[in-house]
Amino acid sequence: MSTNQPNSRIPLWTWIVGAAVLIPTILGFANKFLDLIIIAQGDEEGAFALTPMINYLLATAGFFCMLMYAVTQGAFHDINAPSHSMFENELELDRRSAKP
Amino acid sequence: MSTPATAESPRQENLVDERLVFWYFVAALTYMLISMLGGLLMGLQLLRWNPLPLSEYLSPGRWRMVHTNAIAYGFLANGFLGMMHWVVPRLSLRPVLDKRLSLFIFAAWQVVVLSTAVGLLLGEAQGLEWGETPVWIDPLAQAGLLLVAINFGYPIIKVKGPMYVTLWYFLAALVWTFLTYAMGNFVPQYAVTGTAAGAVGGLFIHDLVGLFVTPMGWGMMYYFVPILLKRPMWSHGLSLVGFWGLAFFYPLQGIHHFLYTPIPMFLQYGAVLSTIALEFVVLTVIINFVGTLKGTGMLCLSNLPLRYFYTGITFYFLTCLQCALQTTMTFQALIHFTDWVVGHAHMVMFGVFSMWILGMMTYLVPRLLKTDWYSEEWCYWHYWASAGGLTLMAGDLILGGLFQGWSWAALQPWDKSITVSHPFWAVRIVAGLLMFLAQVLLSYNLYKTWQKSPLRLGDETLTNVVPATT
Ligand code: HEM
Numbered sequence: 001m002s003t004n005q006p007n008s009r010i011p012l013w014t015w016i017v018g019a020a021v022l023i024p025t026i027l028g029f030a031n032k033f034l035d036l037i038i039i040a041q042g043d044e045e046g047a048f049a050l051t052p053m054i055n056y057l058l059a060t061a062g063f064f065c066m067l068m069y070a071v072t073q074g075a076f077h078d079i080n081a082p083s084h085s086m087f088e089n090e091l092e093l094d095r096r097s098a099k100p
Numbered sequence: 101m102s103t104p105a106t107a108e109s110p111r112q113e114n115l116v117d118e119r120l121v122f123w124y125f126v127a128a129l130t131y132m133l134i135s136m137l138g139g140l141l142m143g144l145q146l147l148r149w150n151p152l153p154l155s156e157y158l159s160p161g162r163w164r165m166v167h168t169n170a171i172a173y174g175f176l177a178n179g180f181l182g183m184m185h186w187v188v189p190r191l192s193l194r195p196v197l198d199k200r201l202s203l204f205i206f207a208a209w210q211v212v213v214l215s216t217a218v219g220l221l222l223g224e225a226q227g228l229e230w231g232e233t234p235v236w237i238d239p240l241a242q243a244g245l246l247l248v249a250i251n252f253g254y255p256i257i258k259v260k261g262p263m264y265v266t267l268w269y270f271l272a273a274l275v276w277t278f279l280t281y282a283m284g285n286f287v288p289q290y291a292v293t294g295t296a297a298g299a300v301g302g303l304f305i306h307d308l309v310g311l312f313v314t315p316m317g318w319g320m321m322y323y324f325v326p327i328l329l330k331r332p333m334w335s336h337g338l339s340l341v342g343f344w345g346l347a348f349f350y351p352l353q354g355i356h357h358f359l360y361t362p363i364p365m366f367l368q369y370g371a372v373l374s375t376i377a378l379e380f381v382v383l384t385v386i387i388n389f390v391g392t393l394k395g396t397g398m399l400c401l402s403n404l405p406l407r408y409f410y411t412g413i414t415f416y417f418l419t420c421l422q423c424a425l426q427t428t429m430t431f432q433a434l435i436h437f438t439d440w441v442v443g444h445a446h447m448v449m450f451g452v453f454s455m456w457i458l459g460m461m462t463y464l465v466p467r468l469l470k471t472d473w474y475s476e477e478w479c480y481w482h483y484w485a486s487a488g489g490l491t492l493m494a495g496d497l498i499l500g501g502l503f504q505g506w507s508w509a510a511l512q513p514w515d516k517s518i519t520v521s522h523p524f525w526a527v528r529i530v531a532g533l534l535m536f537l538a539q540v541l542l543s544y545n546l547y548k549t550w551q552k553s554p555l556r557l558g559d560e561t562l563t564n565v566v567p568a569t570t
Pocket of ligand 1 (some may be wrong): 146
């Protein structure tokens with residue numbers, strides 16, 4: 001298991017990439033969301049589009065809660081640690097099984 | 101995962117019910133054989149020969165549904181459940197919630213799958229693609245999925261601290277499968293109608309692949325590949341990108357099955373965009389697995405289970421490449437409703453997920469039965485016949501699909517496109533027979549291995565042996 005303390009400073013390029021991904025995504029999403037509202041209000045036939053959209057929004061809300069839970073569990077601190085500890089546990093389990 | 105392997109750490113025999121894992125594998129292979137028989141019958145019907153014309157209960161239309169349902173709920177679900185009984189306790193270092201519950205779920209699930217098959221043959225199918233399970237079975241299956249989620253969810257949520265990516269995939273799959281099944285089987289049946297039901301159906305079909313089969317499959321790969329390569333994943337961080345990307349982008353994709361339908365264009369374009377986004381996510385996953393292989397590439401050839409795994413990963417890459425084409429409106433206009441899609445479906449379901457499950461069985465069976473395979477050579481034959489048969493079948497159907505599409509685009513009469521299709525459908529039968537024989541060989545090898553197993557012979561001294569992997 002790695003014991004390195006994670007570096008708490010977020011490098012500049014992370015912010016730049018983050019902004020490059022998030023800004024168009026948020027704009028795109030907001031735009032589509034407005035589309036949805038207009039369709040749902042204006043066109044009686046179009047209201048059915050709400051079903052899959054609401055499904056999606058509910059599912060995404062669930063994932064978002066899960067993501068927040070993962071953050072509180074420290075999943076993004078020492079990000080490679082679980083990979084190493086899983087490996088050590090496996091070796092240990094096999095060693096134990098091999099012993100009569 | 102913060103639980104270290106200390107002196108008090110549990111032992112394999114207290115964690116894993118190996119007998120149950122083996123039973124799941126036997127059930128999975130049985131359904132695989134049944135499903136393939138169904139596929140062969142349907143394939144022959146398309147060549148205008150129905151070998152079982154005497155009874156409506158054996159009509160190819162019904163067998164086609166048995167074919168897909170037995171694969172999804174019989175082979176894949178049983179294979180994955182068996183695998184989870186091995187992986188989850190070993191990763192969480194805790195047994196499942198209750199071993200008696202596990203036995204009950206095993207029996208109940210077989211009842212669900214068998215009743216589905218019988219219901220379908222009796223003509224009681226529900227009118228929903230992939231949701232054909234008769235309506236009276238749906239509540240049972242739903243309850244079964246809930247029990248599965250509780251039984252496996254318990255050891256997973258007990259893990260303290262950051263979790264290994266496999267457990268993330270499994271935890272999510274347990275919840276997603278339960279919700280996806282409910283959405284696909286109950287919402288269109290009781291709540292919505294018309295195009296809305298179509299849209300929900302699209303979400304259901306795709307979510308079944310993306311939120312049940314995919315997370316199970318990738319979760320399994322993230323566990324077995326590092327173990328067989330004897331090194332951790334190249335980047336655990338990148339694997340988390342793959343997981344969260346799947347979580348956020350997948351649910352919107354279903355509608356890409358319904359491009360050019362009356363579903364509003366903004367939903368269709370939304371599906372196209374989220375498919376493109378997911379292509380990037382998939383790329384990160386593939387890069388991660390190729391990165392993990394760095395410097396040990398030859399192991400892929402010499403170690404048979406790894407060979408299955410990386411063959412599956414290669415097919416995964418190819419299916420995603422197909423998806424990138426399929427999701428464009430221009431290409432969709434050509435291949436919609438053609439055998440291209442059927443070729444794609446076989447490549448992903450057999451070439452990827454079944455190859456992974458079969459590779460996982462090849463690795464685990466000697467450990468479960470405490471003896472080497474009866475014939476390692478047959479294992480190699482099984483690999484080549486499965487991979488070769490699938491390559492032939494998928495290539496054949498994909499090409500045939502293009503010819504069908506061109507025939508329709510040229511506005512030729514319908515029966516011309518049928519004539520064009522016949523040679524391709526004949527090749528499918530040859531490829532299918534090869535794949536079928538491969539699974540018969542594997543089943544026979546499994547039987548012979550079981551016969552010589554010290555567990556069956558009651559030789560206690562040998563039951564702690566961990567045989568060398570194939
Ligand atoms: C003996 C080998 C097989 C044969 C001969 C065969 C044949 C067929 C046939 C004739 C169809 C119906 C196609 C149509 O409606 O036009 C079909 C559909 C399907 N098969 Fe198979 N199959 C075989 C093995 C498998 C396996 C092993 C899997 C999965 C692991 C599988 C998954 C599917 C799926 C998902 C579909 C639905 C495709 C769609 O609706 O687009 N098949 N198969």
